[in-house]
Amino acid sequence: KKWAATAPRIPCTRLALHHFDVNYSLQLKDLWPSVRASLLCEQKYGALLNNFSADDYVTQELELMNATDFVSEGSRKAQQGAAAEEVRREESRPQEVPGKVRTVMQTETQAEMSPPLRASISSNIKCYTYPRGDITRFRPARQDSLGILDYYLMDAASLLPVLALNVQRGDLVLDLCAAPGGKTLALLQTGLCGHLAANDVSISRTKRLYSILNSYIPKNIRETVSVTSYDGRDWKQLEGGTFHKVLVDVPCTTDRHAVMEEENNIFHKRRTKERQMLPMLQLQLLMAGILATKPGGKVVYSTCSLSSLQNECVVERAVDIAETQFNISVHVEDLSHFRMLFQDTFSFFSDCRLGELVLPHLTANFGPMYFCKLHRV
């Protein structure tokens, strides 16, 4: 092979693995061996259905193959939970005047209901996955009669940050690090975005974003997305405080990629500095995301790394800096109900200080995916 002469003596994947062995065995303790083996084995995919595709045979086809839509399963669970809670409330308030119950209930539902039930996972996003332990693969995506692809194959855990963002009708949405565009596509599947701004600093990667939009989204809708190539860190200078929802899906050590692929590996000696600067870059991007959010708006921060340095620590620092340097108060939202609703599909880390972390597991080999939701007060 041509590049053999310049290739490093120790493969990058080895360096990455060694680095992870040292750090993650401390962080994840007994869970690390299981996560490690999962990272080194084939990952699992989900099929994000394209609501803009004209073909309706796909759902049937997928269900025949035993795949299920984990999003609707989760929302069904949430509804059942909400109904059960309502019954409980009703029962615990026998002295109430019947006519008054409704109004009291409604305000209470907003204020007191436990987080799992407050969260409506009622989204138009549909993503099919095979059951735990099933290693069947999806066929490649196919075009419908209009040339639009029927589904997008992606790590199903990547949808969790999008679901957490919980886009409401008419929301102005910013996807700050959007390329190649899996999450952008999912945001569009909600059909709710008032406007979607998709940004990525890398020109070559934005090209891939364009090509995904072209293959999945009809022209009239595609044209409502504005694709830009700014350095996300400068966003605040362009438009501050304008978005209802902001997704900050930052560059990270891409743990799965780092232990499996030599090409473009962040653990290459040449990229040491870049790798060490990641938490700083992530913090700056998250800060820009927070500043781009309207007061009252939400930010979801996500990575596909297990590293708490790139996850919780970045969030903590950002909350702190927002408060002290910008006088902006930011709350971390509780997402623990995600764990309950989606535990059949994903394996969650139960000891995450802030936010949620999907751990790869051989029987459910999705992730790693960290996501944390912030509320700008």
Place this chain on the structure above:
Amino acid sequence: MAGRLLRGCVRAAGLCPRRAFGEAAGLRDMGFSQEQAQRLLGVESRLSPQRREAAVAQLLLLGLNAEAILGLLERRPELLRMPTERLQERAGKLRGLGLDGGQLQRALIRCPELFTLPRKRMAAAVRLLRERCLFTAEQLREVLWTCPNVLLEEPHQLHHHFQYVYFRMGVQQKEMVKARLFRMPFAELRNRHIFLERRGLYQTPCKGQTQTNNPKLKDIIQLSEKDFLANVAHSTPEEFEVFKKLLAREEEEKEEEEEEEENR
């Protein structure tokens, strides 16, 4: 009553009762109980009494007891049809490899195919173990009586099996012998080893390294899957099941890829 039943069976087996009776007596003389003799007559029932007795005599001469012989023949009826010279020749060969008395018996009971295996094939396996894998004569003897099935392996496959354990797992011959390496099919050993390796629990030792934290080969090979998972891999059957499926698919696809490359 019992007599009628017996005669019935014998007739069903297509034997003239009188003849069967005489044969059974002959076998009883050789140390078989009435019941054992009847069972033995049921194996290859058309065989002439002379050949049956000659073959059984050969097996007795190897030191096998009546019950062991019966078990052996019930599993491998074709042994009865083998010329006695072949049985003798094969036993001699195995003795020549250093197996004596109890070891020879154990090897044969564990692996009756040793009688029927082509001579060339057996010689090739033995040569490989001695000359390419560098087992000492003493080690070879132990391998043979503990894992006689090693002789059935395709030499090419056997060599690969050995090299995998020697180079990839970093285990020396002495430990291989102690661990009864060849008792476990190679595919299963590889499943367990790669599982440990991906979990970070097994490392190929560097050249010259003698001390490692790796689990002992003995524990990887001799524990039941349940105990292996619980005590060595610290994992669950669910994870291991999926892992085996994934690894099999990986291997399959790697082979396909290699074939494609060759064809290009």
